[in-house]
Amino acid sequence: MAIGAEKNLHNIKCENAAETLRRERQKLYEDSLKEYTPVFLEKHSRLMDDYFIESFEKSKIGPVMAIGRNPFAIIALGGYGREEQCLFSDVDLLFLFEDRVPEHTEKLIKEVVYPLWDIGLEVGYATRSLKECINMGASDNQILTSLLDARFICGMSFLYSRLMEQVHKKILNKGSEKIIRGLVESNSLRHQRYxxxxxxxxxxxxxxxxxxxxxxxxxxxxxxxxxxxxxxxxxxxxxxxxxxxxxxxxxxxxxxxxxxxxxxxxxxxxxxxxxxxxxxxxxxxxxxxxxxxxxxxxxxxxxxxxxxxxxxxxxxxxxxFGYDRKQPRRRKFFKHTKIDGLEVTKRGSLNFISSEKILTDPELLIKIFEESVNLRIPLSAEAKRLIKEFGYLIDDTFISSDSAIRSFEKILVAPPASFNVLTEMLNTGFLECFIPEIKGIVNRIQFDEYHIYPVDRHSLRTVRTIKNFGTGDDITGDWLCGNLYQELKNKKYYYGLPFCMI
CATH class of the missing domain: 1.20.120.330 (Nucleotidyltransferases  domain 2)
Known part of the structure; x- marks a missing residue:
């Protein structure tokens, strides 16, 4: 067979592999329309894997690149690496070489990647040596996180193992604290933007x-x-x-x-x-x-x-884990609670001493929120879980209890903290148990051009706005509201207004 004819035949095979991938992706999605399965993302990722494995096995460029002397591997990154490949998510790849990126690499890219572009997929790729990956990952957290998600697809597997070993040895083990702080800062900036x-x-x-x-x-x-x-x-x-x-x-x-x-x-x-x-x-x-x-x-x-x-x-x-602030929290200055049945954890959050204490004293379910306000520290994840689990204890007797009502009033009149205790009460399900009428507005959206927030969040935001009247955080900027508010003696009645309107 002539060289030109053989080359054309090989191109047809690559195109056929891409066309097969296109059909399989379409079938997978049509099946998911009938009955969605949580493993869709993994199955979609595996279809992509099959394409790359077949392309690697049938490659005409690979042997020319002398893989024995300069081994290479194809590695999945990002969402593809995590096996979270949504329908039109980018396909992120790393062509990893042991020593250097050879001159034939562009031909390999054309052979493997171009057919995917032809069927409408967005493919992002990088061609790097092992040394380049480590150097770039050490100086750029975005590249580092893509390496943390890396997953071997095909080629020389020892290269992938060596890459992950060096990521931990030369990057993570030397500066994990700084890296995590950088991730948290990037996360905060992303939240501000979106x-x-x-x-x-x-x-x-x-x-x-x-x-x-x-x-x-x-x-x-x-x-x-x-x-x-x-x-x-x-x-x-x-x-x-x-x-x-x-x-x-x-x-x-x-x-x-x-x-x-x-x-x-x-x-x-x-x-x-x-x-x-x-x-x-x-x-x-x-x-x-x-x-x-x-x-x-x-x-x-x-x-x-x-x-x-x-x-x-x-x-x-x-x-x-102490990453909620720009500077590490000084753990030796943790506060202590005097409420029997509660404790401040080593990580500086409030928790119940035991679930048995809740059973013997159900009002701990609201006292923990009141103590959160007093100490200005949040609830632990375990405490939130227990509140959800023991929500059934918030019955008519609990709701009508004078001490529970007093605790709720104290929470209402407390100055706003960096975290919103009322929001925590809503998220744990406590608020809708204590004020059953709230259940009808939890996560309720009014689909129109007027309402900006879900109804439950809107109500809590109203309480917070009232609390901020006349302060530096007053978003209304209305001096009259601020002056009138400061003259009020029984502010708790006004904080309760958003709940009375439910």
């Missing part, structure tokens, strides 16, 4: 606060600290309780499902949930009209609840 998704009617489900990047931040920090391999290791290494991990998995599954559907509706990578897509998504996800709530309102309520949970998980994770 906003708090739990309070936005057009949330960015990837980059916004409460979006998928919050989960990735937890994952990256845990990988730096404990070298975890799989998400389930978050439970095995004690970062999350069993229940919290299951709730997190359920939360992520829903958000990924929404993201996939959003990609399909937009016909491209799209993570901003614009108004035009919301009714269509609600319909596709089979939300129905219920108790006067439109399908789109029920869908958005569900989504906001999931994203709020994700946001809270990251905030508590950072707090408990």
């Amino acid at each position: 906003g708090d998704s739990a309070y936005m009617l057009e949330p960015n489900i990837k980059e916004g606060q409460g979006g998928l990047r919050d989960y990735h931040t937890i994952l990256w920090i845990a990988r730096i600290l404990s070298d975890i391999k799989k998400p389930r290791d978050l439970e095995y290494y004690g970062y999350l309780s069993h229940n919290d991990f299951n709730d997190l998995s359920e939360c992520l599954s829903f958000i990924w499902h929404v993201r996939n559907r959003l990609h399909y509706l937009a016909g491209r990578k799209c993570d901003q949930l614009y108004f035009e897509y919301q009714p269509k998504l609600a319909n596709e996800l089979k939300f129905k009209l219920e108790n006067g709530h439109k399908p789109v309102e029920r869908f958005l309520g569900e989504l906001h609840g999931r994203m709020e949970f994700l946001k809270q998980q990251l905030m508590m994770f950072l707090y408990e």
Whole structure:
């Protein structure tokens, strides 16, 4: 066979592999439309793996590059590396060489990557030597996090092992604290740019606060600290309780499902949930009209609840490991509680001494919030879990208890802290148990151009706005409101107004 004919035949084979991938991806998504499965992302990633493995095995350029003298490997990065490949997510690749990047590399890229571009996939790739990867990862956290997500696909596997070994030895072991601080700072800047998704009617489900990047931040920090391999290791290494991990998995599954559907509706990578897509998504996800709530309102309520949970998980994770501030917390100045049944943990958060104490004194469920206000420290993740678990103890006797009502009034009139205790009461389900009428507005969205926040968050924000009247944090800037507010003697009645309007 002539050389030109052989080359054309090889190009046809590569194109056929890409066309096969296109058909398999389409079939996978059509099947998921009938019945969505949480393993869609993994299956999609595996389809991509099959393409690269076949391309590597049938490559005409690979043998010319003398893989024996200068070994190379194809490695998945980013979401593809984590096996979170959504429908139109970027396919991020690393062509890793042991010594140097050879001159034939561009031909290899053309052979492997170009057919994917032809079928409409967005492929990002880097060609680097092992030494270049380590040097760049040490100076750029964005490159480092992509390496933390790295996963071997094909080629010489020992190169991948050596890469990960050197990442830990030459980068993480030498400056993990500084790296984590940098990640937290980047995370904070991202939140400022994209906003708090739990309070936005057009949330960015990837980059916004409460979006998928919050989960990735937890994952990256845990990988730096404990070298975890799989998400389930978050439970095995004690970062999350069993229940919290299951709730997190359920939360992520829903958000990924929404993201996939959003990609399909937009016909491209799209993570901003614009108004035009919301009714269509609600319909596709089979939300129905219920108790006067439109399908789109029920869908958005569900989504906001999931994203709020994700946001809270990251905030508590950072707090408990001392990464919630720019400077490390001085642990020796921790405060102590005098409430029998409560304790301040070594990480500086409030917890119950035991679950038995809650059973003998159910009012600890509200006292812990009151003490959180007094000491100005948040609840631990374990305390939040126990409040959810023992919410059934908040019965009519509890609600009508004079001491419980006094505790709630003290919480209402307390000055606003850096964290909002009322928000914590809402997130743990305590507030809707203590004030049952609130249940009807939890995560409720009113799909119109007037309401900016979910109704429950709007009510709590109203309380916070009233508290800030006449202070430097007064967003109204109304001097009359400030002056009148300062003259009030029984402010607690005004804090209760947003709840009376439910």
